[in-house]
Structures are given as C-alpha cells and as structure tokens.
Amino acid sequence: MKIGILALQGAFIEHANMLQALNVDSFEIRQKKDLNQPMDGMILPGGESTTMYKLLVDLDLFDSVKEKIQQGLPVFGTCAGLLLLAKTVHNHSNPYIQTMDIIARKNAYGRQLGSFRTIGTFAGIENVPFVFIRAPYIEQVGDGVEVLAIIDDKIVAARQDNQLATAFHPELTKDLTIHRYFIEMCKKQ
C-alpha cells in the first residue's frame, strides 16, 4: 500500500505522519514525474486552494491528477483539498478539479477568528476531533454523494465513490479514524 500526497504547498507532512502511524508508506507529489510512481490512493492536503491550483496548472500536473481521479483512484481532500475536488465553489470563480458533485463555500466560517475545534461523529463513529482552520463547508451534495459528518446543520465531510472530502483537518489531531477510513477505501478499490 502506497499513498501519494500532493506536496505543492500546505500541511502535507502532517498527512505523511498520520499514514506512518498507520504503517502506510507515502511519497510526495511535487512534479509530473512523481505521478509515474504506482499509488493506491492520493491525498490533497490543507493549505491554500488558489496556490495549489495555480501550481497544479503551472507544473502541468492538473490533467494527470484529474484523470487519475476520474479513473477511480481513491482520493482524500482536506479543507483546501475539498475545494479542489468540488464541482462548484460557491463564492469563488476559479474552477478547480471539479470531480466531486458537491457545492462548497470557501472561508465559510469567516476569517481566522472563526477557526474552531469540536468533537463530531464521522460515518457513525462518535467522538472524533474536528479542527476547522479558515474552513469551507459543503452547502449541497448531488445524488450519489454520501454525507459522513454534520456540524451545526452544515455538511463537513462527504464521500462520492472513490472521493472522500473533509472540511476539517484530521491530520492536525492524533486521531487516526478518518485516515483509517480512507485506507480501507484504498484497500477495497
């Protein structure tokens, strides 16, 4: 089992540490040639979605990444990664990868003063810590999208087939629940 982590900008090392805790190997994707390595899943980390998108395009990674997701490679996007996957980002004009049938809102909780942490239920698993940093949420999901977590009536985690997205950052906690869930997704693929 090997997971590729998009390492253009943001908190990608944190994801690698989580995978290591689960005894799963990972490697960083910084350039097109990194995508030639075989992988069982891919993580799109937190950071700035505009920065990552710009680098995906400039470094000629965009089409290959999108293609891999469309071909069924399991992918897990956190925060900025969620925005990259979303079909529509409500208050943002840039189209990103757009493979996941969700409508997301960027900076949905406002600026840094709106960042918070809480305890939630993820896919029926209780007491999972959620960390929201200038986070988005999901306003609407299409058919075939399973809602996995809700906080204050807002959808904060969802799955559509091979795509998993969370508005929060499990990689900033010590709780391995969500990474474990993603690895199970990768195993079944």
Add this chain to the structure above:
Amino acid sequence: MKNERYELNKELAQMLKGGVIMDVTNAEQAKIAEKAGACAVMALERIPADIRAAGGVSRMSDPRLIKEIQSAVTIPVMAKVRIGHFAEAQILEALEIDYIDESEVLSPADDIYHINKHDFQVPFVCGAKNLGEALRRIDEGASMIRTKGEPGTGDVIQAVKHMRLIQSEIRNLVATREDELFNKAKELQVSYDLVKYVHENGKLPVVNFAAGGVATPADAALMMQLGAEGVFVGSGIFKSGDPAKRAAAIVKAVTNFKDPLVLAEVSENLGEAMVGINEEEIELLMRERGE
C-alpha cells in the same frame, strides 16, 4: 479555551507552509499576488524598500486599505504593527486580520517591551535573528516565527545568517545534556519548557519562515534548503520589473526548492530584479530593533 485558540493559530501557520507570503500595498497588487500563487498577503502602505527611502516614523497601515485588501482576496491577510504597540494590534484584531506581524520594519513603539500576544485572539508572527529571540517571542505568545533578515534591501545575507544561526542553535540544544538545559533557559532568557521542547523535538514549537531580503527564486530556494518552512517576500516582487512573473516564479521555486532543473527554468527571463542595497550601504539596521 485560551490554549485552544493558540493551537488554532499555530495550525493556521502550518497551513501556510511551503508557501510564499507577499507584501502588497493595494487591492490590485493583492489580486496579482493571489493569482500568482501567494498563500497569504501582507497588507501595508509602503513596502520596506520605500520605508527605507522615505525615512521618518513608519506606522500601522490605514484600516481602510487593509479592509480593501481583505475584500479583494480569499487568501489570509496579514498586517504589521510596531513593536510593542498593542493598541495598533487591538485595531487590527477588530478588523479580524488573519495574522499580525509585530515587525521591526515599522518604527518601534516600545524599546523594552514587546506586545503580550497572549492577550489576543488573533495570531502573531514575529521576527528573530537567533534562537533566544525566537523563543522569547514564542514565550510572549507568537504562533509563528520568521527570520528578520534585513528588509527592503534585496540582499539575502542577513536572512541567511539568521536562519543558519537559529538552526545551529537548535542543533546545539538537541545535543545539550538534560541537566544543562536549566542554565540554557537562563542564558536564552526563556522558559525552561520551551528549551526542553526544542531539546526533545529538534525544532521550534511553531512554524519558521524566512524573511528580509529575498528577491529571486534562487534566494527563496536557498532559504528553504537552509530549513525555512516558507518564505516572506517584501519589496522583492513589486520593486521588480515584472511582479506577476517573478511572484509566480518564486512560488514555484519554494515548492521545488530541491530541484535545480525547475529552479533554472523558473529563473529564466524574469526581467529586472529589484536593484537592492548592499549590506554595508545600509544606514538603518532594522534587524537591531526589538531583541
């Protein structure tokens, strides 16, 4: 609760890692920076090179300018306050700024005390030229550190010196015997807990960026290879011939800082770099402000 806020503030800095934070003086520049891939912008009235040229007292920016920049971009917006000027910081907090830079670039308001950053909900980044300064700022509540360098010069030598010094002091602390840590804390004038953290983890407890004199993609790559987790670029972008192109090139250089082929490619044909001032030509040493 207070502790939780501090954790969230450190975590925002984690999200900025591997990115470039750019100085901008108006909404239009902020949009250029965002489009070029900046992970955050620093809103200020004058970039450091112009502050140097103009002389006089340099203060926090007009809140109106900051608001205009906040509404122009979706990436985090930072702004500077004078060292020790907690009232300026209160104003920026009221504007819901994403990060406050208590900065030696502006004229210091207090020659003894830094701001008690624990009093604030919004995060602070502070400059440091050695480990003691970095840890003292963290003791005061900073949730991110950057090198001081020598801002507005386009000369990277001080940023290099500060990053190398901080990294080597960290390595020395790791190698220090445990029973000598108490004395280290005294020498550095910081709490024992922080010294112990660095000794055990081999790094600062917060994210550490490079700043002060970065002007080219190669400068940015140099700082990243020396251990910076990201880069601030002040005057280097909007004092150059083609800001959008240079900005995008520096962003790419930070992502692929270990790959000379990419660095060669992005360094090509960038137009004129900022003219810059050599270290020995400088009259005002900003790095000496706030120890």
